[in-house]
Each structure stands twice: as C-alpha cells, then as structure tokens.
Amino acid sequence: MEKIILFLTVLCCALTSCTKEKTDYEAEIDTIVPERSGFKEVTQFQSGAYTIRIDALGGNLYKGYNKVHVKISGQGQAPVSAATLLPIRNGGTAQAHSCPHSYQLTYNAGQGYFEGYMVFTEASDPLSQWDLHIGYTADQPYRVVQQVPVQEQDNKNLGMTSFTDRDGAQYILALIAPQKPKVAENELVAGLYRFDTPTAGATAPFPDPAQFSYSEVQGYTILLDPRMPEPSMGNHSSPNNKDLLHGADNLYHGVVNYTMTGNWTLNLILHNQQGDLVRGTVVPDDFTPGVVGVKSELHIDILF
Amino acid sequence: MRRIALVIPVLIASYGLRAQDRTLQSDTTTVLQEVKVKAKAKKKIKTDLKLAVSVDEFLASSQSISFIKRGAYAWEPMLNNMSSERSAVTIDGMHIFGACTDKMDPVTSYVETNNLSTVDIKSGQEGSLHGSTIAGSIDLQRENTAFGLDKKVGGNYQTGFEFNNKQFFNLAALSYSGQKFAADGSISFRQAENYYDGNNKEVKHSQFNKFNSSVGLSFKTGERSALRVDAIYDKAKDVGFPALPMDLWLSRALITSASYKQLFEDGIIQLWDTKIYYNAIEHYMDDTTRPENLVHMDMPGWSTTYGLLSKIALQRDSYRSEIQLNAYDNLSIAEMRMYPQDRSNRTMFAYSWPWVTTRFASLSNTNSWDLSDRSHVVLGGSLGVNYNYSKYAEFNWIFHPGAPQEKTRILPGLHASYHIDIAPFTLSAGAGYGHRAPSISEAYGYYIYNSFDRYDYIGNPNLGNEVSYETNASVGYQTGRMGIQAKVNYFYIQDYIVGKILNMGSPMNYQSVGVKGYTALDHANIFNLALSAHYDILTHLHWKGSLTYARATDGSGGNLPFIRPISYQTGLQYMYKRLGIQTSLQGDAAQRDYSPEYGEDKTAAYQIWNASADYTLPARKVNMTLQVGAENILNAYYSTYADWGNIPRMGRNIFTSLKINF
Numbered sequence A: 001m002e003k004i005i006l007f008l009t010v011l012c013c014a015l016t017s018c019t020k021e022k023t024d025y026e027a028e029i030d031t032i033v034p035e036r037s038g039f040k041e042v043t044q045f046q047s048g049a050y051t052i053r054i055d056a057l058g059g060n061l062y063k064g065y066n067k068v069h070v071k072i073s074g075q076g077q078a079p080v081s082a083a084t085l086l087p088i089r090n091g092g093t094a095q096a097h098s099c100p101h102s103y104q105l106t107y108n109a110g111q112g113y114f115e116g117y118m119v120f121t122e123a124s125d126p127l128s129q130w131d132l133h134i135g136y137t138a139d140q141p142y143r144v145v146q147q148v149p150v151q152e153q154d155n156k157n158l159g160m161t162s163f164t165d166r167d168g169a170q171y172i173l174a175l176i177a178p179q180k181p182k183v184a185e186n187e188l189v190a191g192l193y194r195f196d197t198p199t200a201g202a203t204a205p206f207p208d209p210a211q212f213s214y215s216e217v218q219g220y221t222i223l224l225d226p227r228m229p230e231p232s233m234g235n236h237s238s239p240n241n242k243d244l245l246h247g248a249d250n251l252y253h254g255v256v257n258y259t260m261t262g263n264w265t266l267n268l269i270l271h272n273q274q275g276d277l278v279r280g281t282v283v284p285d286d287f288t289p290g291v292v293g294v295k296s297e298l299h300i301d302i303l304f
Numbered sequence B: 001m002r003r004i005a006l007v008i009p010v011l012i013a014s015y016g017l018r019a020q021d022r023t024l025q026s027d028t029t030t031v032l033q034e035v036k037v038k039a040k041a042k043k044k045i046k047t048d049l050k051l052a053v054s055v056d057e058f059l060a061s062s063q064s065i066s067f068i069k070r071g072a073y074a075w076e077p078m079l080n081n082m083s084s085e086r087s088a089v090t091i092d093g094m095h096i097f098g099a100c101t102d103k104m105d106p107v108t109s110y111v112e113t114n115n116l117s118t119v120d121i122k123s124g125q126e127g128s129l130h131g132s133t134i135a136g137s138i139d140l141q142r143e144n145t146a147f148g149l150d151k152k153v154g155g156n157y158q159t160g161f162e163f164n165n166k167q168f169f170n171l172a173a174l175s176y177s178g179q180k181f182a183a184d185g186s187i188s189f190r191q192a193e194n195y196y197d198g199n200n201k202e203v204k205h206s207q208f209n210k211f212n213s214s215v216g217l218s219f220k221t222g223e224r225s226a227l228r229v230d231a232i233y234d235k236a237k238d239v240g241f242p243a244l245p246m247d248l249w250l251s252r253a254l255i256t257s258a259s260y261k262q263l264f265e266d267g268i269i270q271l272w273d274t275k276i277y278y279n280a281i282e283h284y285m286d287d288t289t290r291p292e293n294l295v296h297m298d299m300p301g302w303s304t305t306y307g308l309l310s311k312i313a314l315q316r317d318s319y320r321s322e323i324q325l326n327a328y329d330n331l332s333i334a335e336m337r338m339y340p341q342d343r344s345n346r347t348m349f350a351y352s353w354p355w356v357t358t359r360f361a362s363l364s365n366t367n368s369w370d371l372s373d374r375s376h377v378v379l380g381g382s383l384g385v386n387y388n389y390s391k392y393a394e395f396n397w398i399f400h401p402g403a404p405q406e407k408t409r410i411l412p413g414l415h416a417s418y419h420i421d422i423a424p425f426t427l428s429a430g431a432g433y434g435h436r437a438p439s440i441s442e443a444y445g446y447y448i449y450n451s452f453d454r455y456d457y458i459g460n461p462n463l464g465n466e467v468s469y470e471t472n473a474s475v476g477y478q479t480g481r482m483g484i485q486a487k488v489n490y491f492y493i494q495d496y497i498v499g500k501i502l503n504m505g506s507p508m509n510y511q512s513v514g515v516k517g518y519t520a521l522d523h524a525n526i527f528n529l530a531l532s533a534h535y536d537i538l539t540h541l542h543w544k545g546s547l548t549y550a551r552a553t554d555g556s557g558g559n560l561p562f563i564r565p566i567s568y569q570t571g572l573q574y575m576y577k578r579l580g581i582q583t584s585l586q587g588d589a590a591q592r593d594y595s596p597e598y599g600e601d602k603t604a605a606y607q608i609w610n611a612s613a614d615y616t617l618p619a620r621k622v623n624m625t626l627q628v629g630a631e632n633i634l635n636a637y638y639s640t641y642a643d644w645g646n647i648p649r650m651g652r653n654i655f656t657s658l659k660i661n662f
C-alpha cells in the first residue's frame, strides 16, 4: 500500500509540472526597460581648488530629460553660494545652440549639492558634443567648461519631441515619468519648454545666457490620446486617461493607462492658456485592424 | 430503501436522467451497501437511443440541461437555462475550475462515461450542499466499487465508430472487490475528425482527441471505516472549436483526492466522510491552424484548486439530516500574448485573469422530516464565505480605478419544500433563496473576447452578489401503464450579471467590435416548464415524450440570451427477446424570444429523426451488446439557439457500438 501511494505521489508530481511556463510578469517589463536607480557619477573634474562632480540617474546623460546633481567642493575653500549651468552643443555644421535647462541651480542644503535639469535634444556624436558651462560663486565668481557624453535614449518611455508653433517659436516636450510603465494607470509627467528668442545681440562674452535661454511653459494644456500603432492592434486605445495639466512644479501632470505591454503612441494636442491650438491633430478613434495607427503631428512613442 | 431516497428530494432526483434514477446511488447508499455487503447493479450511463454515449450526450438527455455548443467537444452545460457560472458543477463534490477564459473546458469535459456511475442534478437552492449556486448543481459521481462483493472482478469494454465524423472510441473499465481492498480503474480514447453538416459540408476545425483514465483504490481500515484515494487524468489534444477563432492545442487535468469514511452503527450519526482534494488544469489554445487570423496570439491558462469536503449524515426515526463543510482555494491564471505582424517587434502582453485567488468555505445542511407515510418536508440552508484576491489588480484598475484588490462576500442560501404522495398523484412545492459571487471572468476578467457577440469583456471587481428567489412545484400522475409529470420553476434574480456595452476603451482582439463590461441588471426573471410522459402501449412497446418551455426576461422586458425555445422529444421503444429497437423525433420550435442585444439572431425551428437497434448476444459469462443506429436520419441542416456563431450541427450520423460487460 505504501508503494502504491508513493507511486501515485511520484505520478502526481510528474503530471502537475506544467507544459508551458507561466510568464514572469515582473521580468517581462525589465527585459525592455533599462533600470536606472539612484544618482551616480557622470563626471568629476577639477576647477582650480574646487572639485565639481555631476551626478545623474544611472551615471549617464541621455537624450531627453535629465535631472542632475552638481556638487562643488574644495578643501578649505570658501563655500559655494550659487551656481549656474548652461549646456552648449558645439561642432558639426549647426551653429552653437543649447537645449532646455535650468540655468540657475537650486541648492539642496540637506544633501549639499545643487539641483537642476537638462533636456538634451541630441546625443553626442563624433562631430559634435555637449559642453557644460558651469559658473559658481564662492569668494569670487568662477567659470569652467566641461565636455560630457550624452547617449541616445535607451529607455523608450522617456522620449522627447521638438516642434515650432505658427509664430515660429520653438518648443520642446520631454517625458519625465513613468520611467518604467506598467499595464496599469500610470502617472504621466512631462516638461514643456520654449526657446526664448533673443531680442538683441550678445552683450556678454560667449556664451551669453540670454542668447541660449529656455523657459518652462506655464498654463498650457496637453490633450492625451494613447494608442497602439501596431497594425494588428487596430488603433487600440485605453480608457480613463487624463490630459496633462500644468502643476506647481512647472511640469505637466496627467494619467495614462496602458492596457497591455508593447508599442504605444501618446498622441498629443497642445493648447495655450487661451485654449488656442498650438500643435497637434486629432487622430481617428475607430478600430481599424490591419492598418498602422495614424499618429498626431505631436506625439511621443512608448515601448515597454 | 425508500427512506434513504427521501434524504435527497425526490422532486429533483427524478429529473429525467435515467441512470440517475432515484439518487440511491449517492454516497450514503454506497457506503451502506458496503456494510450490508449487498451488491446492487447500477444503471449504466446511456440514453434511450444510444448505449455508448459521451458525457455531454448523456447530460443532454436531461430536461433541465441545455448546452452552449462551440463545436463537437466540451459543450457548456446550462442548468435551468442559466450559464455555467450560475451552477455548481462538481466531481464527487469536488470543485474544479476550468482554465479557459473562453469556456472551452467545462468541468464535464474532464470525465468520461466509463468512470462515472451517475450524475446527480439538483435544481436551484437544493443544489447548495456543495457550495453556493443559483441554478442548481451537477455532481458527477464516480464509480466506487464496494468491499466484499460476490463478484470479485468486474469490467466492461465499449468500442464504436460513428461514421459522420469518423469518431472511433475505446473505453475500458475494470473493478476489483476484495474484503479489505477494492479498486476501480478505467481508460478511454476517443478520436474524431471533422463532422459534416446536413448539407454534407465539412465543418472545419471540429475534430477532437481525448484520453481519459482514472484509478480509485479503497482500503478497509477497520470494521466500519475505509480510506480511498482517487485520481483522474484527462488529456484533450488538437481539439477544434469551429465557432471560435482559435482551437485547443492541449488541455490536461489531474484530479486527485483522498477520503476517509467512518460509519457508525448506533446513535444518530450514521456516517462521517472527509475528503481532501487537489486538481490542476492547464489549457493552451492554438490559433496557428487558422491562417485567416490576422494576429497570432498565445492564450495559456492554468487553474489549481485545493479543497476539503467533510460530510456527516444523521438519522433518527423520521428525521434525516446531512451536514457538509466545503472549503477550497483556487488560483486562476490566464495570459494573452499578441504577436506583431513584424515578428522582430516586441510582443504585447496582458493577463486576462490576473492571478485571481478564490477562497471559499461553506457550511450547508439539509434536513428531511417524514410527516406521515405519505408526506415529508425538506428544509435546508447554507452559509458561505467567498474571498477573492487579484494579484495584478492594476489590470482591473484600468477600467475600475480604485476597485479593491481583495473582496470578501457572505453567501447565504435557504430552501424548503413539501412533498406529498396521494396515489396516483405525487405533488411537491418548494421555495429557495440564495446568493452567488461573480465568477472570475465577471469580476476580474480582462479583455476576454466573446466571439458570439464579438465584444471584448471586462470584469468588474465592484459587482455585488447575484441574489435569487425561486419557487418550484411538480405534479406527477402514475398508474400501472402510464405516467405523466409536470415541473415548473421560477427564478427572480436580483442584480443579474450581464455584459453591457462600455462607452470607453477600445477593442483589443482584432475581430472584436467593442468593449463590454460586466454589470448587474436590476433583476431578471427565468421561468422553466418541463412536461414528460410515458405510456406502455404493449408489454414490450413503450412510448415516451417530453416538452420544455422557458421564458426569461431582464427587468425592462427584454429577452435574456441562450433561453431554449419550446423543445420536444417523442420516442418509441420496442423490445423483442434480445432485440431492442428505438426511434425518436426531437426538435425545437422557432426561437421567438431571441435577444439581439446579446448578439442573438432568430433561430429557425428544426426537427430530427433518430433510430437505433441493438442485439444482446446469447452468452453465459459475458454480456455482449451490439448496436447500430442513426441520428438525424433525414440529414436535416440545422443549428440550434445555443450554437455559438450559428455553426451547423451534425448531419446524418450512423453509429455502431459494441459493449461487453463481465
């Protein structure tokens, strides 16, 4: 009898092992979305008696939105009271230009570093690179330039797009969150910036910040219509999304629902404070299997 | 014996299944037989027309069961015209949950006729003994050979061929009965190709292959106690579902249990039977056989259940009672992976059942008092607790933001009935009240494509319980040569769960036309009437006839879907020595009260004529029966109200079978 029961137990174990393995859902998203946890060093260099260290998420700068920590310290030197940051792209055929950035860095006393951001519009390439022009004030003002590598964005959920409105003003829209979307409701955060076209020629030696200024656009509305462009998905969309509205942190906040993993497009329509259309087109909402989804003229692609 | 029969309400026991004749074959009796060491030949599972049937064909011979058919295999049983989530379908009281979001694998698809002894069908709240229900319960009871029978070794073998779909089957069962040890074993193979409809047109993707085997071992552990272990292994491979956009590649079930029975001689307690069980199901669909599909999808599903069942039977004088504890834990998982047209692109993934756990426990009780020799009263109730947990609740939150990840419900049930026997009349009347929890798909399903109305269905975790109020009555008249019976029941169901079009979201499955969300109607009404009669024209010539009528509406007067139109069956049976001849005519009237809202169109009336003849060979030790017959002799082209996507039913089918009992 014991033998029979033993035999049955062994048989049960053999039969209950599944033919196909279940999907490891957590790993499913990890394979395509790089994990960038924690601020790590991008570069560190000397400026006279001071050491400047720039940290970013994962230790790299990417095309798109980058939050940075800038730590300026010198043994026995006067404390740094203020710092500025100006990224300039040099080389290539284009003339020197910048990208959205926080020129005046804010000091985080608790952590002992300055905080700011840069929204790189291109990655570095052999012909043109990004220089960071850093100015800081201790016992006297100092200036220093450091070239930094900017990599192509490998997270397909932190895309950006640039466009111009009817008056020729140049805008940049960059996704900030979610870094790692889920098949769920996702808090969607984006930064919207406009190039401040200089009204006069340079008055200061290069680089004159007034020639390279961007401002955070306030009070606009970004209408959101997420869809799956893959032909087999037939222009599939999701419910309960919320348009992006300007928040107290000068960023735009909304909600995007992804109903499954894969390729998505955030179709956007930008309206200004008066509710006038700035950019973007309405996309069809009918279900069209086998047809590649039409995208708004203002859109950002997603993949997770 | 009559007293025992009364334990289970007669009204239900006589519901039309011949093999189930007097639910005497219930556990209680089987065990009592063990004590008395008296063997009683069991009625075999067969229909009037066919000696060798499938489980589905057998169930179809019950008046209270109708089927939603998606092909030739694994029909979804509807009890009292209600879909399978409203009834409790169990195997020896064990709960099993299919692993298919498209209902390709009802519980009834995991057994085979040669390992069943009987099917116990109870209507409405009388079925709440095994767990909460609205429509009733279907308990598939397995062969269970008693100890110490005179005949130590028994067995049967059935083989046959059905010409329409070239179905070839081989079923064998063996039993052993010793003083201390008893065993049952069975093995079966069925293989069928595509069937042909009444226009002799091949219905593509209607083939099936099924393997089923079971083993049960009983050990006598004492004078009045026994231990039994049981296992069923079922494998269906390459099964076509012509009404669905995909087929089944493989479905496997392992159903195991161990039970301990203790009988008591003196005192009010008669029997205590406790069982623990485990079953695991895996289900893998396949759409690679359908080149017309634009999108390739993988849709695997898994369902694992652990459970406990403990039953005590009490008796004192004219009072009998059964108390049963049920508990189970089920985990259901279903995945959906879509492949892009350019296969180098990333696949798309979602859960259609996001790892949903269901835990259920209930205590139920049925009591019967004999008021006199001719009348008795049945009173029963159950109280259940149902707990659900969705592991990846973020899927549910897309359509139902903020819905709770876990939910606990209380599911009460009550029923009462009165039965009286004033020869030649038998009368009964009863009432019931009960709750059920929404099914996994109804509460947590996510983009489950329904190819009937072509909508993607979204579950709603906020759904409340469905609450049923029912009444039923029956009248029977029986003389020596004839009998007639009428049964009616009426259900008023509050918060009846249906799918309604959502004006948000958009389809995910490419054949889909929109998204429906499960929601509760204020109420629904379901009325069922079943008439049956028999008459012995001559000693060896018998007539039988039956008629059913049902009507079901939602609160606002609209029709509910899948309600059987008027259906009838009339048959003659003639026996001469070893020869038996039977013929029957059956059909449905036109479906007058169909529901366009739920994707139904009007189904025309149909009528089919069947006949068969069997001959039992003169042999001493073995009993050998040969049968030849034909279903749908006139090769009518038809489809019924419950044929998914209006797929045509089988045309003329000539069947042959050989059955050997020893």
Ligand SMILES: [Cu+2]
Residues within 6 Å of the ligand: B100, B101, B102, B103, B104, B105, B248, B283, B284, B285
């Ligand atoms: Cu399936």
